[in-house]
């Protein structure tokens with residue numbers, strides 16, 4: 001029986017299952033916690049991540065991997081650093097479905113992007129990427145959202161039709177590397193933007209940081225083969241704006257709390273932390289001052305005031 005599956009019943013996975021459930025048809029929302037999934041299925045609500053938003057009728061919330069059998073498309077919505085382990089353990093349960101990476105990050109230790117991790121663990125798997133400016137709370141509530149669907153698959157347009165809804169507008173791209181790097185790296189810049197705001201350096205400084213951070217994203221991503229146009233689009237520039245400007249963003253708000261020296265930084269999924277370290281370690285010699293500085297700050301190697309001084313005291317240069 002065909003249908004859509006979603007792996008990861010956190011905020012984003014639940015919201016994605018809601019979009020597909022609203023289309024009608026069979027949708028399986030898989031989470032690893034059997035008790036939580038049974039409660040979700042009974043209450044028809046994810047009370048932890050999206051309270052008050054009902055699960056559409058066709059969505060089955062389950063921890064049973066067998067429910068994924070025969071699905072034609074599966075959206076992967078677990079943190080990037082957990083993806084390899086999940087696929088190694090669970091790969092065969094995913095069958096021949098197209099695997100759509102919905103996580104935003106770079107794997108620490110390998111520098112790989114989500115679709116590259118999938119190819120590493122499940123060679124021959126058909127993959128795509130769904131990314132762009134979107135908060136789970138907006139998507140789950142059916143607010144209008146535009147995202148990038150990037151894939152090398154020849155039938156990408158069919159997948160675009162398959163996953164779009166009247167309020168979830170997908171733009172097709174043939175640049176999975178660019179789309180994933182834009183989505184991963186904007187989280188690191190959002191951490192930095194949050195630190196600027198948390199340290200009370202002002203909104204002008206945040207705009208400067210975002211712009212120079214975007215220059216780093218373009219520099220790094222084009223070196224890895226990304227098309228510059230992808231980075232100007234929803235998955236790059238679009239997501240950078242959203243994530244650096246809203247306290248709904250966990251990356252931005254983590255940066256704020258970090259700069260204020262708050263002891264409790266939350267325990268939420270903050271993808272930019274590991275991605276900052278992954279990129280800084282892989283691109284040690286590259287001209288990426290903001291990304292390197294975010295990694296050093298998070299490791300406690302430098303304080304926020306010293307980091308700002310160091311960035312400002314670099315030799316003056318041309319904008320390009």
Ligand SMILES: NC(=O)c1ccc[n+]([C@@H]2O[C@H](COP(=O)([O-])OP(=O)(O)OC[C@H]3O[C@@H](n4cnc5c(N)ncnc54)[C@H](O)[C@@H]3O)[C@@H](O)[C@H]2O)c1
Pocket residue numbers: 008009010011012013031032049077078079080082083085086102103104105134135136137268269271
């Ligand atoms: N929340 C958003 O607004 C949003 C929007 C766009 C993209 N994303 C991306 O989606 C991804 C998931 O984010 P989220 O907001 O849903 O996070 P979340 O913390 O709300 O949920 C993550 C889920 O993954 C599960 N998980 C973690 N490790 C696992 C493992 N090893 N095996 C199986 N399940 C595991 C957790 O139990 C949890 O249910 C991230 O990469 C994030 O950047 C999130």
Ligand SMILES: O=P(O)(O)OC[C@H](O)CO
Pocket residue numbers: 104132133134135187190239242243248249250251252269270271
């Ligand atoms: O809450 P964040 O910082 O993970 O951001 C969520 C989405 O990636 C925004 O597009």
